[in-house]
Amino acid sequence: MKISFWIHEKYEEPEIVICGAKKTRELAEIKEVIAEAVNEKITVYDDGDAVQIMRNEVIRFYAGRQRVYAQTADATYLVRARLYELEETLKKQFVRISNSEIVNAKKIRRMDTSISGTIHMYLQGGIETYVSRRYVSRIRDSLMRK
C-alpha cells in the first residue's frame, strides 16, 4: 500500500482521502483507525456551552434521565449522542459494563463482588459504579485484547 502526501495551498484544512478500486472491508478498517487516531477530542456541553475535551480524559459515559453524560476526573458534561453510538465509535477504548454505561478501559482500577452478588467497579478519580453480570466476560475479553 502506498502512502503519500499531496501538499497544495488549496488545502486549507488537512484532508485524508483513501483511494481504491472498490470499497473493501480493509479500506473501511483503515478509515476507522485513521478517524480514531485523528479525532482525539469529543464535543461535550457544560451548562449549554460546547466544550472540547480529550477522549482519554473521559472516565465513563453513562445514561440517566433520558440523557447521556461524560464524566472526567473534574467534572460531568452532557453529551449529545446516544450511548450505543459512543460505544460504536469508541469501541477500542471503552467497554460496556451495563445497559446504561460504558467506561474507559484504561481507567479501571479494580473490581469486586459483595456477598449479596453486587459487582462493583472502581475507576480512577474515586468513581465507583456497578457492573451487570451480563457484561463481566466482555470486560475480561476487552482487557485481554489491550
Place this chain on the structure above:
Amino acid sequence: MWKKCLWRGAVSFTTCVTVNVFILMAKTMSMVRITGDKQTLPELVPEYAAHFENPFMALMVQTLLCGLIGFAFGACSVIMDIARWSMVRQAVVHFVLTACVWVPVSIFCWGLGRYWISFICVFLGMLFTYTVTWTCQIIVCRKEVARINEQLLAREAAEGGN
C-alpha cells in the same frame, strides 16, 4: 427498559403458546392412536374444566394462561439487567413477581392449592432452583472478577515498569 420488558414478554408468550400447542397436538395424536377415538382430547383437571361449557374452550384458555406465565418470566428477566441491584435482590424480586402470575394460574388450571403438601413442594422446588442458580452465578462471577483483577494488576505493573 419497559420496551425491553414488553418485547421479551411478548417473545416468551409466543414461545410458550407455540410449545403448548405442539405438546397438546402430540398428546392428542398419541391418545387417538392408543384409544382409536378421534374425538378424544387431552385430559383436564375436572374442577378447571367445570368452569367451561366446551372442553376446547378450556384447552384454549389453559394454553393462553401458560402463555401468560411465559410472558411474566420473559418480562421479569429485565430485572437481572439492573446492575445496581444485588443478585439476591434480583432473585427475590424476580421470584415474587413471577409467583404473582404462576401461582394463581397453577391453582386455577391444575388445582395446585388443593393439597398443601403439593403447594409446599412446588414452592420449595422453585426456591431450590433459584438458590442453585444464584450460587452458580456468584461462583462464576467471582472467578471472572478475580481474573480481571489479575489482568489489571499486570497492566499496572507493566505501565509502572515503562
